[in-house]
Amino acid sequence: MGFLDIDNVTKSYGTVEVLHRVDISVGEGEFLVLVGPSGCGKSTLLNMIAGLEEITSGTISINGRVVNDVHPSRRNIAMVFQSYALYPNMTVGQNMTFGLEMHGVPRAERERALKDVAQLLQIGHLLDRKPGQLSGGQRQRVAMGRALVRDPDVFLFDEPLSNLDAKLRVDMRTEIKKLHHRLGRTTVYVTHDQIEALTLSTRIAVMNKGHVQQLGTPREIYDRPANTFVASFMGNPSMNLMPARIVVQGGVPHAQVTLEGASQKLLRLGQPALAAQDGREVILGLRPEAITDEGGADRSAQLVEQVDHVVSVVEPAGADTFASFTVGGRDVVARLRANSQPRVGAQFPFRLNMDKAVVFDPRTEARIGD
Amino acid sequence: MSAEAMPAATSRADLxxxxxxxxxxxxxxxxxxxxxxxxxxxxxxxxxxSFTGSKMLPSYDWVGFDNYRRLFGLSAWTTALVNLGIFASLYILISVAIGLMLAIFLDQKIRAEGGLRAIYLYPMALSFIVTGTAWKWLLDPGIGIENTMHLWGWESFRFDWIKDRDMAIYTLVIAAVWQSSGFVMAMFLAGLRGIDNEILKAAQIDGASNLSLYRRIVIPMLRPAFLSAFVILAHLAIKSYDLVIALTGGGPGRATELPATFMYSYTFTRNQMGVGAASAVIMLMGVASVIVPYIYAEMRQGDDR
Amino acid sequence: MSVATQSTAVRTGRAGRALIVTVLIFFALFYLLPLGVMVINSLKPLPEITGGNMMALPQEPTLEPWRSAWSTAQIGVQATGLKPYFLNSILMVVPAVAISTMLGALNGYVLTKWRFPGHRWVFGLLLFSCFIPFQIVLIPMARLLGLMGLAGSLPGLILVHVVYGIGFSTLYFRNYYAAFPTELVRAAMIDGAGFFRIFWRIMLPVSGPIAVVCIIWQFTNIWNDFLFGVSFAGLDAMPMTVALNNLVQSSTGVREYNVHFAAAILAALPTLIVYIVAGRYFVRGLMAGSVKG
Incomplete structure (x- = not known):
């Protein structure tokens, strides 16, 4: 049993079920990220953990106590909201200590906690200001400060960085990561940003349409996505998905893909289990960084295939150069080294690291082969 | 939080x-x-x-639709309904026309906008009794506008509508428009200010003249303001009571009798409570026919809040 | 909600502008005329009005009509002027406005932040109640006030105005609180604040603008009410508007127009002052109550 247990939880509004049988167990000190597109139910789940929405069925327990009927203020949680939800009529200091005041913490203790947190977040100089006088980044810090002051069992974050500009978002992301390292508190963090999910989490729950699609470490999620939704949602540019057919030659499974000009190409697959699937239509998934130029190929890779193909688009992106070509009617993006120089309309020798290839069933969209 | 687990504390917390x-x-x-x-x-x-034979005091003898039958047989009631028809349609039409015009004109970066807006709006702060008192006198041919014109040398000027059975209803319109059109102006002005200026710029670049700009783009976009103005004015018209009492007292004769004054006099001075109640029910139905669709739309809109 | 944002980007020619300004000034005069004429003529002795031009400035300005309207004019049985009725109106308006505004704030808070099944129906019923023609409640209200022993009394009038004022005050606060971020209420809940604590500490401190709007609206409406006053007030509790009407309509003796005007202005003064002092909010209030419904 974990520290925070979400056990068979569903949520319905009237007859519409928006969350279907969610089971997640979060260990003490873990950083769980709920990620998914908008409307996937991740915020609803977070609100249920906070006690802001009723649980239709199932139980949520924190630190061994079932909290289904416990008022939010008595769950010993703290939450950082997307809009920060700072009380506009109170100063920063009052905002941060309001929760302690409501819980009857004596003034001296409140002041001490406030001082500690203000120092930790370097917002000591802002304590007498009103939220309206702060910049976006400062408000974000204050909102985090308000959560930290409570010293809760569980931190809940609801898309806390989505109102910040790109640069600040990256800085605050690092800051949150540092804070988690330092305090080691159990955290549940909701975001639609897959980079945030991968960088911050110890485990990720990828959600879509009210279902948890996959629960796992960032590495598992990234390398072994449970289905095509997870594969394409996580990672940027997203995983290349190509229609293919399993062809077994000499007992070794290959993925047969159609290149431009209707020529067929066999790509060796590393999953022996697929040898039993001769002739099956599949979807072949390969991340852009697994398709490189000759010099950029992973030296430790076992299975490397070469595909010579005409380049359709070249997008230099500073650190890398992205080049696209077409397989089976789909655009495939390759991530090349910055100094490689593919030319649009010319042939280019791509290297495919088939160690990283994953195979999906086109009908169920689930991963197969191992 | 561990103290929370103690049974006594928990049950108190539950309570x-x-x-x-x-x-x-x-x-x-x-x-x-x-x-x-x-x-x-x-x-x-x-x-x-309204379904009982109540006279001076409520009684509970059921008479079915008798009161309604009598009500619609009374010439005073049909006069009141016709008067309301004339009054309401002119009141709404003219108030909306003036309000829209003033709003569009005020929206043209007029320097004294704030002051003018205040002048147009202040009648809304007055009671209809005050408005009626003021206009009763302005419209009185003996001392009001007609008299002033005569003193200024325009001897043939005639403006005695308030004493004229056929014209008195229009004096109600004048006073009511005076009181409400500024408010309608404010509603349209708010609507105009809500229109994205980039749309206007785009239309100008597309070559729309000012007239077609307003006719084809701006005024259609003011639909919600038109609707609100209609709802507010229509229900005010049906409820109109004070203004009639102060301005004309329903006269001359019954020339300015409205359902609201009819209801009051039949109920409280003529002791025909059943008929009075029936007339009030008809008034409520009139208001409801305007308001209920509006509220229904409002409630449905509330769904996504 | 604010009226004073940007004005249009439409350009007009010089001739067009001249026309626009002319029309605007003409209507300004139209709106100012009755008030101006009333003020001018309230300062004239009676013969100057009956024998002269209403547009002319007073030859012999006098405050006598004002004094008469305030303290000696014959209204009802006694020659008391408007003074006692002015007091009646104040005694009626202040509690009625205070109570209906307070209830409206609480209702708006519940209807937006503590929703329960059927909240939309409650709101719809309240909204409809704002618009009913009051004729439909006159008869039963008169009966009930009689049964409660409140007929013809100020407390009775206050009750009536509170009851029929709740709809609008709730409407204002509900629309205002609907735009107020619910996350703040949730944050306060997690912080441990209860229902009333959130209302006092989080909602009320930011309700200033809408409270002003609501108070002005209720004040204007209740002060200007005539129908309830004439139906339920009796002689002792008669509010200003009814007294003014009685004075102006009285058929006995000479018609003292100058006194009537002074009285009319006195009756309008409180709402006019409120309008001048807080007119900007008044406009906003009208908008919130109508455009937003």
Missing amino acids: RGRLQDWLPRLVLSPSVAAMLVFVYGFIAYTIYL
């Missing part, structure tokens, strides 16, 4: 939690109760009375 759950409804309940009794209960009671 408090349950109270907290009921508090919102508890707080709302006096208002809801008052509304149910004083609005809907009273409506039901009046509807009931």
Whole structure:
């Protein structure tokens, strides 16, 4: 049993079920990220953990106590909201200590906690200001400060960085990561940003349409996505998905893909289990960084295939150069080294690291082969 | 938090939690109760009375639709309905026309906009009794506008509508428009200010003249303001009572009798409570036919809030 | 909600502008005329009005009509002037406005932040109650006030105005609180604040603008009410508007127009002052109550 247990939880509004049988167990000190597109139910789940929405069925327990009927203020949680939800009529200091005041913490203790947190977040100089006088980044810090002051069992974050500009978002992301390292508190963090999910989490729950699609470490999620939704949602540019057919030659499974000009190409697959699937239509998934130029190929890779193909688009992106070509009617993006120089309309020798290839069933969209 | 687990503390917390759950409804309940009794209960009671033979005091003998039959047989009531028809349509039409025109004109970066807006709007702050008193006198041919024109040398000027059975109803329109058109102006002005200037710029680049710009783009975009203005003005017209009392007293003769004055005099001075109640029910139905669709739309809109 | 944002980007020619300004000034005069004429003529002795031009400035300005309207004019049985009725109106308006505004704030808070099944129905019923023609409740209200022993009394009038004022005050606060971020209420809940604590500490401190709007609206409406006053007030509790009407309509003796005007202005003064002092909010209030419904 974990520290925070979400056990068979569903949520319905009237007859519409928006969350279907969610089971997640979060260990003490873990950083769980709920990620998914908008409307996937991740915020609803977070609100249920906070006690802001009723649980239709199932139980949520924190630190061994079932909290289904416990008022939010008595769950010993703290939450950082997307809009920060700072009380506009109170100063920063009052905002941060309001929760302690409501819980009857004596003034001296409140002041001490406030001082500690203000120092930790370097917002000591802002304590007498009103939220309206702060910049976006400062408000974000204050909102985090308000959560930290409570010293809760569980931190809940609801898309806390989505109102910040790109640069600040990256800085605050690092800051949150540092804070988690330092305090080691159990955290549940909701975001639609897959980079945030991968960088911050110890485990990720990828959600879509009210279902948890996959629960796992960032590495598992990234390398072994449970289905095509997870594969394409996580990672940027997203995983290349190509229609293919399993062809077994000499007992070794290959993925047969159609290149431009209707020529067929066999790509060796590393999953022996697929040898039993001769002739099956599949979807072949390969991340852009697994398709490189000759010099950029992973030296430790076992299975490397070469595909010579005409380049359709070249997008230099500073650190890398992205080049696209077409397989089976789909655009495939390759991530090349910055100094490689593919030319649009010319042939280019791509290297495919088939160690990283994953195979999906086109009908169920689930991963197969191992 | 471990102290929380103790049974005694938990049950007390539960009790408090349950109270907290009921508090919102508890707080709302006096208002809801008052509304149910004083609005809907009273409506039901009046509807009931309209089917009884009540005279000076309520009585409970059921007479079916007799009162309604009598009501629509009374020439005073049909006069009141015709008058309301004339008054309401002109009042709404002219108020909207003037309000829209003033709003569009005020929106043209007029320097003294704030001051003008205040002048146009202040009549809304006055009671209809004050408005009626002022206009009663301005319209009085003996000392008002007609007299002034005569003194200024325009001897043939005639403006004695308030004494004229056929024209008196229009004096009500004048006074009512004077009171409300500034308010309609404010509604349209708010609507105009809500229109994205980039749309106007785009239309100008597309070559629209000012006239076609307003006719084809701006005014259609003011639809919500038109609707609100109509709803507000229509229900004000049906409720109009004070202004008639102060301006004309319903006269000359019955020339300015409206349903509201009819209801009052039949109920409280002529002791025909059943007929009075029936007329009030008809008035309510008139208002409801305007307001209910509006509220329905409002409630449906509330779905996504 | 604010009226004073940007004005249009439409350009007009010089001739067009001249026309626009002319029309605007003409209507300004139209709106100012009755008030101006009333003020001018309230300062004239009676013969100057009956024998002269209403547009002319007073030859012999006098405050006598004002004094008469305030303290000696014959209204009802006694020659008391408007003074006692002015007091009646104040005694009626202040509690009625205070109570209905407070209830409206609480109702708006519940209807937006503590929703329960059926909240939309409650709101719809309240909204409809704002618009009913009051004729439909006159008869039962008169009966009930009689049964409660409140007929013809100020407390009775206050009750009536509170009951029929709740709809609008709730409407204002509900629309205002609907735009107020619910996350703040949730944050306060997690912080441990209860229903009333959130209302006092989080909602009320930011309700200033809408409270002003609501108070002005209720004040204007209740002060200007005539129908309830004439139906339920009796002689002792008669509010200003009814007294003014009685004075102006009285058929006995000479018609003292100058006194009537002074009285009319006196009756309009409180709402006019409120309008001048807080007119900007008044406009906003009208908008909130109508455009937003």
